[in-house]
Amino acid sequence: MSASAAAFMEAVKAKNPAEPEFHQAVDEVVESLWPVLDKRPEYRKAKILERIVEPERVILFRVPWVDDKGEVQVNRGIRIEMNSAIGPYKGGLRFHPSVNLGILKFLAFEQVFKNSLTTLPMGGGKGGSDFDPKGKSDNEVMSFCQSFMSELFRHIGPDTDVPAGDIGVGGREIGYLFGQYKRLCNEFTGVLTGKGLNWGGSLIRPEATGYGAVYFAAEMLSTRNETLEGKKCLVSGSGNVAQYACEKILDLGGAPVTLSDSSGYIYDEAGIDREKLAFAMDLKNVRRGRIKEYAEKYSSAVYMAVDSKLDYNPLWNHKADCAFPSATQNEINAKDAENLVNNGVYVVSEGANMPTTPDGVIIFIEKKILYGPGKAANAGGVATSGLEMSQNSLRLSWTREEVDQRLQGIMKSIHSSCVEASNEFGTPGNYVNGANIAGFLKIADTMLDQGVV
Secondary structure, eight states: OOHHHHHHHHHHHHHSTTOHHHHHHHHHHHHHHHHHHHHOHHHHHTTHHHHHTSOSEEEEEEEEEEOTTSOEEEEEEEEEEEEOSSSSEEEEEEESTTOOHHHHHHHHHHHHHHHHHTTSSOOEEEEEESOOOTTOOHHHHHHHHHHHHHHHGGGOBTTTEEEEOOTTOOHHHHHHHHHHHHHHHOOOOOOSSSOOGGGTOOTTTTTHHHHHHHHHHHHHHHTTTOOSTTOEEEEOOOSHHHHHHHHHHHHTTOEEOEEEETTEEEEETTOOOHHHHHHHHHHHHTSOOOTHHHHHHOTTEEEEEOOTTOSSOGGGOSOOSEEEOOSOTTOBOHHHHHHHHHTTOOEEEOOSSSOBOHHHHHHHHHTTOEEEOHHHHTTHHHHHHHHHHHHHHHTOOOOHHHHHHHHHHHHHHHHHHHHHHHHHTTOTTOHHHHHHHHHHHHHHHHHHHHOOO
């Protein structure tokens, strides 16, 4: 990194202390973009990068609610409205004990670039709470969601800020949030995405992030005249993204062999076929059980519990061709990246947001594997949220085939943009640079057009 880029990062860290995930996200983008700023001095003069790393608005509020024992609980709610240059703020809500200001700023910053890549008119935002829905009754989740929306509703709207789901926020939570918004505002609008199909949701939305990551992998493979047919695939996570990544891998002829949750992971050498995937989906979505039960059901699978003493994740230490990290940020460290490459993996398509540490990313780039960073590879989710917004505005519902076709077209377009940008700025095959540059150029030019705001 150049001295001027390093000085920029020092200023960001000084201004945003104790936010390591945000620093990591900005650092990766700055490293990609500095050559662009050298070639385009108008961006530097207008302080585009300085403005992009500063949220337009941060909303922080308390969320009081009453549990089933009649006791008052208090959580913290946050919404980061990062950048609205190309459209209303768009990005998920995350309910998880790990949620804090730094994590949400990192996610919102990534979202700005991801949304720009989709070709749809959406700005970037992110929000959530340190509330943990795990182990809570439906009544407790409803009580929390209604209290959360009783503050958030003042700051969102179909033309202002359109939240969606994320970790801990699925169909149940979106339903309670939407119901409270409608009650408070007395209007039925597309203010949230990920809604139920009966009340404004889009077909393919639950599947979109996982499907999109697999479509992106297929596009990367096509540059080497290959397909997913017969490829062994490692998948982390067992939530929405991981489940539908597995489904699309199967559709395209591949074989997923792993799934995980916070307790451990399963490795099924025989492959996770459609019957086994259906069991896993029922286990996680309906019974809300642990992935360990998969290994108890199927003798072809082995289960390994999380071992905090290990400095690597054994899930990434199996022979395979492709990897789809779909759990959470920083789940692949440098040792995991080395293990993946040494075990034959040459395609990594990120279903989660920033699941690979900077040291791991360096290994993937140096080894010249096909590495699709999250802001490009997992953009299918927010792209389909954008399609849901379009359907809501038109008061129409498109067919499953039409939405899937549009999603596939968007992922192809994102891939092409990344390839073209990486070629133009002298790093062919580097999807990290390609995604950062392609996403940035659209936002930067728009910010120039709109003046100093």
